Amino acid sequence: MTDIRTSFGNQGLVRPRQDRLIGGVCAGLGRRFGLGPWVARLLFVLILMVVPGSQLLIYPVLWILMPDEDAGV
Numbered sequence: 001m002t003d004i005r006t007s008f009g010n011q012g013l014v015r016p017r018q019d020r021l022i023g024g025v026c027a028g029l030g031r032r033f034g035l036g037p038w039v040a041r042l043l044f045v046l047i048l049m050v051v052p053g054s055q056l057l058i059y060p061v062l063w064i065l066m067p068d069e070d071a072g073v
Contacts (some may be wrong), residue, residue, distance in 0.1 A: 023063040
């Protein structure tokens with residue numbers, strides 16, 4: 001059974017070393033879905049305004065679960 005970090009890494013959900021502001025979660029999500037890091041951050045903030053609260057829980061969880069880009073996934 002593969003762990004979730006390996007699964008995320010295999011799907012391209014990694015936190016890049018460049019373009020990070022805090023943890024690299026938005027930059028990693030943007031890269032995975034073909035968006036620029038600033039576009040992903042803007043979408044994150046806009047979604048936070050529409051549905052407040054849940055993103056503040058999701059961000060730290062993804063920060064923990066998404067491996068670093070150079071973690072050798």
